[in-house]
Amino acid sequence: MxxxxxxxxxxxxxxxxxxxxxxxxxxxxxxxxxxxxxxxxxxxxxxxxxxxxxxxxxxxxxxxxxxxxxxxxxxxxxxxxxxxxxxxxxxxxxxxxxxxxxxxxxxxxxxxxxxxxxxxxxxxxxxxxxxxxxxxxxxxxxxxxxxxxxxxxxxxxxxxxxxxxxxxxxxxxxxxxxxxxxxxxxxxxxxxxxxxxxxxxxxxxxxxxxxxxxxxxxxxxxxxxxxxxxxxxxxxxxxxxxxxxxxxxxxxxxxxxxxxxxxxxxxxxxxxxxxxxxxxxxxxxxxSPVRGILSAFIRHRRFQRIVHVRQGLLALAHDEPILEPITRRLMKRRGYVTGDLRPTESGWSAARRIARDQALWNLWREDCPDEAHALADWSLRPIDEVLPRDMVADLEARLGLKAEPARGATA
Structure with missing residues (x-):
């Protein structure tokens, strides 16, 4: 020493x-x-x-x-x-x-x-x-x-x-x-x-x-x-x-x-x-996990993955091709598509949920533009986790969608 x-x-x-x-x-x-x-x-x-x-x-x-x-x-x-x-x-x-x-x-x-x-x-x-x-x-x-x-x-x-x-x-x-x-x-x-x-x-x-x-x-x-x-x-x-x-x-x-x-x-x-x-x-x-460079980079990468997966699922819902290589890779990793980019059963299910959420978010944004602007990343989270259940049910009724059971509910 x-x-x-x-x-x-x-x-x-x-x-x-x-x-x-x-x-x-x-x-x-x-x-x-x-x-x-x-x-x-x-x-x-x-x-x-x-x-x-x-x-x-x-x-x-x-x-x-x-x-x-x-x-x-x-x-x-x-x-x-x-x-x-x-x-x-x-x-x-x-x-x-x-x-x-x-x-x-x-x-x-x-x-x-x-x-x-x-x-x-x-x-x-x-x-x-x-x-x-x-x-x-x-x-x-x-x-x-x-x-x-x-x-x-x-x-x-x-x-x-x-x-x-x-x-x-x-x-x-x-x-x-x-x-x-x-x-x-x-x-x-x-x-x-x-x-x-x-x-x-x-x-x-x-x-x-x-x-x-x-x-x-x-x-x-x-x-x-x-x-x-x-x-x-x-x-x-x-x-x-x-x-x-x-x-x-x-x-x-x-x-x-x-x-x-x-x-x-x-x-x-x-x-x-x-x-x-x-x-x-x-x-x-x-x-620092709050404002550090490493945590900011991790949050940015996580945000990018969420956006890519969401866009890939919306493409599936609208029967559109997935062109972005990163999106393809993430969709395959999540099991939403096969190796030749064919949707799996879980991929179809997730795509339907995302399409339903997107439609409800768009309607809510038309009704409450100021609140939607103030809510950060408003469309990247399931709408049931952000808005009250009665408000979601009202949006579903206006769009003619079948209401989905609340999370954790049993038939």
Missing amino acids: PPWFEAFLSAFLLSAGYNTAVVAVGSALLGAGGGAIGAFVLLRKRSLVSDAMSHATLPGVVLGFLFGLAIFGDGRSLPLLLVGAAFTAGLGMLAVNWIKANTRLTEDTAIGTVLSTFFALGMVLLTVLQSLSVSGQAGLSGFLLGSTSGMLASEAMTIAVAAGVVALAVLAFFKELTLLCFDEGFAASTGLNRNRLDLTLLVLLLAVVVIGLKTVGLVLVIALTIIPPVAARFWTERVGRFVPISAAIGAFGSYLGACLSASAPDLPTGALIVLILFALFLLSLAL
């Missing part, structure tokens, strides 16, 4: 030491919080706001370091750095909202302006700080791409506790945030304050961005709030499942990335986490 794999397995099983275990668990909690709040941000179509926030944290990190250096003689206090990051990120968020509300510029333009300006300011301050004769400033570069290899146990515990608080806050406001994302009018009619809920959502997003700086880095922390919900969207259509799945993807990807970083400390933690999250996104895109 390669040494790196042994190190990874040890970190994965939480047996690589207390500090590594705390970092891994803290990263998982951070990923869960980012995935959960990112689900609501995605539903509100405000995902890029997190990008502006993350880049706006850089000047705050430098200012927090300088403040701690001036007041306490040590600028490497993680809580102080995070407070500074939260301050400038909040300013960036307010700047985006102000530009959007008071100018003709769109939100994406405001985000691009604030993002580039704050990041440029942060790079200038970081360059100036590195030119000063003070100790500890070299570690600030870890906030760009994330670094857990040199993280203290106290710092990891701070991140874990903060991430856990964010996850609990998402659970506490789950109902209100769901109403905000899907029906603002109804949320307001129930007495909820839309602006206050929007602010709550942005504050939780800000918290994830800030506490994720040390783990993922300000350049890549946006991935924690975008990739997990996008991947989770392939697995479900219900928000009650969407948010937990997003949180689970974020937690697993972050945990796995932290374990890999522990086994390969020379690689950037943030980049590893993002790459793993992207791999989970690709798996969701390909294998």
Whole structure:
């Protein structure tokens, strides 16, 4: 077994030491919080706001370091750095909202302006700080791409506790945030304050961005709030499942990335986490039974087979030749025709049922065109499985057809 794999397995099983275990668990909690709040941000179509926030944290990190250096003689206090990051990120968020509300510029333009300006300011301050004769400033570069290899146990515990608080806050406001994302009018009619809920959502997003700086880095922390919900969207259509799945993807990807970083400390933690999250996104895109590429292909092929068999049976019912090779092959496989394309007894029986259903569907479509248009694949299912029995009997009477016994009925 390669040494790196042994190190990874040890970190994965939480047996690589207390500090590594705390970092891994803290990263998982951070990923869960980012995935959960990112689900609501995605539903509100405000995902890029997190990008502006993350880049706006850089000047705050430098200012927090300088403040701690001036007041306490040590600028490497993680809580102080995070407070500074939260301050400038909040300013960036307010700047985006102000530009959007008071100018003709769109939100994406405001985000691009604030993002580039704050990041440029942060790079200038970081360059100036590195030119000063003070100790500890070299570690600030870890906030760009994330670094857990040199993280203290106290710092990891701070991140874990903060991430856990964010996850609990998402659970506490789950109902209100769901109403905000899907029906603002109804949320307001129930007495909820839309602006206050929007602010709550942005504050939780800000918290994830800030506490994720040390783990993922300000350049890549946006991935924690975008990739997990996008991947989770392939697995479900219900928000009650969407948010937990997003949180689970974020937690697993972050945990796995932290374990890999522990086994390969020379690689950037943030980049590893993002790459793993992207791999989970690709798996969701390909294998999800709800919206995945493979399931869509299978559904399409099944639909094609249904259409081909139906057209073949209608051709039999109208005494027409079956010309399409795929239709011929499927009809033979189902036992509806012989090798020389002669109808079998089961083929005639199925053809009569299909012809009867088609006639009833055509009459119902004439009577109810709007309902027929809204009903997907309305003519590909037996009419008795879609319409009430009394309505089918009425259609049969109007066409002069002999009513067939209901499914499961006995003579």
